[in-house]
Amino acid sequence: MFIDFEGIDGSGKTTLSNLLAAKLKRLGYRVAHAREGGELQAPAARRIRELTRDSRLLEMSPRTEFFLNLARDAQQLDEVVAPALSRGEVCITDRYLYSQLALSGGGRGLPMDELRPACELASQGLWPDLVILVDVDPDLARLRKRLGKLQSKRVSDGDSRKGLVGAGLAVRVRESFLEMARKDPQRWIILENNDVPLRVLEQRLVDAVVARLEGREQQVQRIVPAPARPRNASPTTLENLEERFFQTLDTVEQREPALAVWMLSGIPGLAAHQKRLAFAERFPGLTARGMAGLADVPAMGLREVLADLAPAEVAFSLTGRMDSRAAMLRQRLYAQAPTEVLASxxxxxxxxxxxxxxxxxxxxxxxxxxxxxxxxxxxxxxxxxxxxxxxxxxxxxxxxxxxxxxxxxxxxxxxxxxxxxxxxxxxxLGLDTPVARGLREALAGKALKLVLRSLTGLDTEEAWTLRERGAPQTKEALDSVDGMDGTRAWKLRVDHLGRWPTTALSSLKGLPMGPHAQALIERVLAEQPDRLPVLRNAYAVAATARALAQQPARTVRVGTSPRMEA
CATH class of the missing domain: 1.25.10 (Leucine-rich Repeat Variant)
Incomplete structure (x- = not known):
């Protein structure tokens, strides 16, 4: 049997595909994984993948990328998949030609009817017997992906070629996968990876795959359905937002404790601080890094406690701090984490x-x-x-x-x-100069995410034109209005609230809790009351507004906190 895993970056498909391979082997099946341990097994395919990820190749067109990805999958097919199937083994792939249809068609906008014949040629008529779509909220996937990089010490400012397009690409790719699954329910099953523990996902996945291997009928396409909201559940509002957020965080902690720590990043206030204290011993590095942008006394005290346990992360969290206490802590940390101290x-x-x-x-x-x-x-x-x-x-x-x-x-x-x-x-970033304007114009079609992020805080006609043009495609257009309170900023948020609700919320951070902010938050909470990234960003905005309101006016700083990706 040929089994393919599909899903957006950060969905968990690599982890789950390797767990399935290991479990099937323990059950006595002969299994080949074409991307065992997360690495493509065909050396030529690995070289091609490096080429398609190289962000320096800005001129690479979507068509060129498509054909290179086809070549990668064709090589994997010839060298790994077809031989394994000929030996009678179960062969598992982590991405196949469906990914090229979703990326190039759904994500990049190339015509699907032109892509399919090329995929047929590359496949030689060999398509998976079973496709497992690991489906996840794109905002949650991005949080997990960032968290994974932090935990593996792969923190970098770099972007892959896909990353340069902006977060909207993953949304469009996910929609394309779901459409393929809808049209072919006998071949595709959907595995939700939003709020179910990994061990439960693994077991349900194994049960579904073994049923197929044994020739038993698969009863449902979505084997982990989205949980239904209780009918008598009260609405989430600004008044009960703190309670709801921390209740949800407690649930997350039970299945993904590191994610729960990361969800607290940049949130001020006593409730968040007490929760950090509970995490500090188990997750000193994540706790420290999550204090970036926090200027309150409890955060500074916790930094000093964690300085010897997580010096690099504490140093990172000092970015934007220019007071004497921060200066003394940098002096203390320099010998252990000079790179991070200097970057701060x-x-x-x-x-x-x-x-x-x-x-x-x-x-x-x-x-x-x-x-x-x-x-x-x-x-x-x-x-x-x-x-x-x-x-x-x-x-x-x-x-x-x-x-x-x-x-x-x-x-x-x-x-x-x-x-x-x-x-x-x-x-x-934030500049209106001839070089900045020329570079944005030249690279808007190649690195839209970075172009939009560079507009942060800019109130020029050119900046608004780029934002309004980019907002239907990706959330970074709204990132660039962080803390802005003008008419066009509010219009941009409202016009694209349905597409980018979590980013519309995060762009309010640093603003007072005025009528416009309250109305926008209440609207998003009414429409998506249980969505974790929404709760997180709404609470972060409310807690920050409350903290700023309690400070003397001369100490208020807007827009200095590092952005929490959500």
Missing amino acids: LKNDGSTPAWALRERAMRDGRLADVLAGLAGQDCEESWLVREAGMQRKLFSEVASSLTSVPGARADALREVLLPHDRLAVLRST
Whole structure:
């Protein structure tokens, strides 16, 4: 039997496909997994995959990507799948030609009727007997994917070619998968991976697959149906939002404790702090990293407690903090986590910050100093950039120019463009300069996510045109209005609330809880009262507004907190 797993990135299909392979082997079946351990078994296929993921290849067209992905699957078929099936084994794949239809057709917008004949040619008539679609809320998948990178220490600012398009791609790909499943219910089964423990998913999956292997009829297509909301459940409102969020978080903790910790990221207030304390001993790194953007006294105290247990994560959480207590903690952490300490100095031009940079330069940490030089336009910063250019640290120099305005910065960006266009684009965050405008225009069709993110806080006609054009395609258009309170910002949120509700909510963070904000939150809660990312973002906005309202006006800072991906 030929079994294929499909689903968007972060759905859990790789984990579940490997669990199924291991279980079937224990049951006595001979099994071959074409992507055992998450790695394509055909060496040529692995090389092709590297090519299709390379974000430097911005000019690669959707058609070229499609044919390369077909070549990858054809190689896997010839080298792994077909031989295994000829030996009478159960062969499992993690993605097959359905992925190319969903990505290139549903995601990239190429005509499906033109793609199918090419897929037929690549398949040689060999299609799976069973397709398992691991279906998941795209916002939740993104949270899990980010969490997985943090836990495996694969934290990076880089994006794959798919990532450059923006989060809307995953939404469109998921919709395409669901449509394929609807049209072919005998071949496809859908496995929900939203709120069921992994061990339960695994057992239900094994039961369904063994039933097929034994020739028993599969009774339902969706083997883990979405839970129904109780009829007598009271609505979720701003008044009971805190209670509902923490009740849901307790449920998440039982099945995915690390995710529960991560859901607290950036949320101020006593209730969130007490919950962090309960997690701190088991998850010191995630707890510390989740305090990024928090400036309250309890958060600072917890950082000091966790400093020796998770120095790198505590250092990361200090980004944006320029007070004396943060400066002293950086001095303490420098020996253990110099890279993260220096990166946390973005937009910090204080005397203690420059003392740390000078120490790092003496230690030979030029690249790390550049990584934390964003926002600095003093003569010392330009001397550091000059040293970086001499060392050919082009990407790091570009990063150091983030949010630095002026002709001098733009001239250096022009020099850096041939070396790393994406790093230069990222450096235009919040800027309205000739180079920024030209780069956004040139790359909007190739790296829409980064173009839209670079608009954060900008209130220009060009910025609004790009947002309004990009909003139907991806959520990052709404990311770029974080903390903005103008008429066009509210219109953008309301117009695209149905498509990007969690992002519309997160874009309110830093705003007071006025009538517009209350109405928008109440509307989303009424429509999606039990959806975890919605509850999380709604509560984060409400808790932040409450915390800001309790601070003296002179200490209020809007838009300085790192964004929680949801």
